Amino acid sequence: MNEAKNVVQKNFSVEDAQELYLYDLELADVTVNQGLTIDEEFGIMFATQVYNGFDGKQESFIVSRTSLGGKLKDQMIVRNGGHGTSIGIEKESGRTFLWSNMIEVDRNDNIRTQWLCRVPYVANTTVDIHHSSVQKIKEFPNSNIYQTPFSDSKNNLLALRITERISGKLATRIEVYKINDAKNQRWENLLHSFSFTPEMNSQVLQGLAIDNNQFYVTFGQSAHDFHLYRINLSNGTIMEEFDHAIGHSPDGEYVRGFGEPEGLYLYTDPFTNYKTLLTVIVGDLAGRRRQRLFALSSNIGVQKFLGLAGESVQRVPLTRNDNKAKRFDMNRITSISQIREPGSYYMTTVEGNTLSDHPKKNVAGWWLYVSGGDSGSGINYGCHQLLVRNSVVYAEVYSRVVPSTGNPSAWKEMEFK
Template identity: 25%
Template sequence: MSTPLSRRTALRMTGAGLLGLGAALALPAADASADVPASQRFDLSQPSTERFRSVSLHETHHAMQGMAYDNVNRRLYIAQIQNGSDGDDLCVNELTIEGVLTGHMHVSNAGHGVSIGVEPVGTSSYIWMECDSDAHSDAGRGTALARFKFVDGATPSSVQKFLTGSKTITCATDPANNRLLVRRNEGGSMYYSLFPLADAAAGDFSSPLAHFPQPALGSGSVTFQGYTLLGSYLYTLDGTGHEDPADIDSYVTAIDMNTGTVVQRSLTKAGETLFYREPEGMMVYRTVGGNLRLCFGFASRPDMTSLERYASVYFKDVLI
């Protein structure tokens, strides 16, 4: 008599031999398949707290995009478009969690930087981000993932590239569980795929822990602005920039990666007094004391005529 397959075993069989260094993800037969250990999630209805407000990044004329935090080496990384770029050349800023700029790297022909990840390796931080943009313009988006060591003032060297030939690909990292979440266009729809970070760094994408389509966010179209993950939950940020705080439309959403369904969606007015506040980027940060925080960023400006852009970060920290 045959032994019934577990969901993880079935998922391994679906993807085995089809994924690898430079290979594209094959779509599982089902819309959603996952086997991620259940975890607590952040309560998005709770108030937000300011981490830092209105700091200048290395590229003064462009808004912040994705962000990630190295919880081992205590470094924050924020992506943004380079000054003078055609639109797809990015800058990765290094900061303290208090918002003090400590370094930067320029990454050419990368994409838009909606989301990035970071992997601590000893005393070094390795950046995960999109690369090989499909257009030298603001419309350019990554077609592969790059992994490289952050070196202040340098350009990436010894770059590993994964999942080449993708469309609109980005990623995020779970610092508590050492996982990599990949978001990309598959067959005209956005899908998420979750992997052990060590497997991904070794070029092994054969055993996704989860693979599911992005669920609808709200009742109509939304402007997607970032995502992150912790445990079995994905968190997304969407909304547009507004001069009038009364028009704020920024939402944080929690999605169960085992079912691919929205479990909570909450309007956030964090940083509502920022001028032309626009939601940008998400990450999970662990304090020195071990508390986990769901962080999300906002770009702002001094006034509507200024080219200068600021970055601010807020967080929620109540787990349920």
């Protein structure tokens, strides 16, 4: 009884899910994230984006390989790979293989046919369907049918999302196979299939994820219209839905008015078996997109990601939380050279007058900008200081270096011509 209860507590429950922002993913390009998958054993993420570095009629995508904490390691480009909506991964003999759609084009760069392909991930390379490492698995010659794979590698599962246009309307279905059956083209060994409902087919498809016999799919052109379904593939039943906006920034808005749900992955901790649903909500303007990773969590498994998020936080604030400059503790500070913590500071005329090494007292308030420290050890480091007068009439800036030991250099006024 206790064992069964423990399993339930570790599973992901849509009904009990809480939304948490974790951190931004460092991806190789500035375009919108498309797909997300994770090597859970080694803590490696693979995230896709459209890649616009080629001339031609067909889309390509780039795969970023990052740490579980979202730090970019390297990348791989799949030319004529399509939009990069989703990819699958597989481990074999210590190597990672990507499963992807690839397009074969004619001399006019029009689509000749499409293939489900398998290719080893090799950092900082570019492949297309003619590359010697690419294994063609299954052809999709009908241009009205589009497919993308996604995977649950811990359970040796590969899922195919297959979308076709029937009587002018889109119809999507999911097919699930053992990866070994897919590699050997044993398509008769279909494990599960699920056809989207008319309501699903009418929405904008975004994220796809599978965990054993549980299928997760998200819809919504905007994160304001975020709609998550959990489906039991064993019987085709929609088990749970999550239908409300997510991904807002602290001001209650989307970053620069843009919020789009993209990559989706159901993460299972390989040591504790706690499950956390991860999704990317892309924000900010074109050319500078932020790939913001969110968790939908119903258990303590999310603490692993919160720990990683804590590692990426800038522990020394450069300003106050209200965006104003930091202030001195005038009961402790008697000279500007004592200020070595990086950031921007402000001192009033009265405060500046009390500091022994102020270069020009009794005229105005001043901003002080302190650089990060040099290569000194511990808290014994040197820094650079800039002092800027608060005036719309006089442009006065003083500069100096405060070394780790010894006296600071003299203030030098910077000249503007």
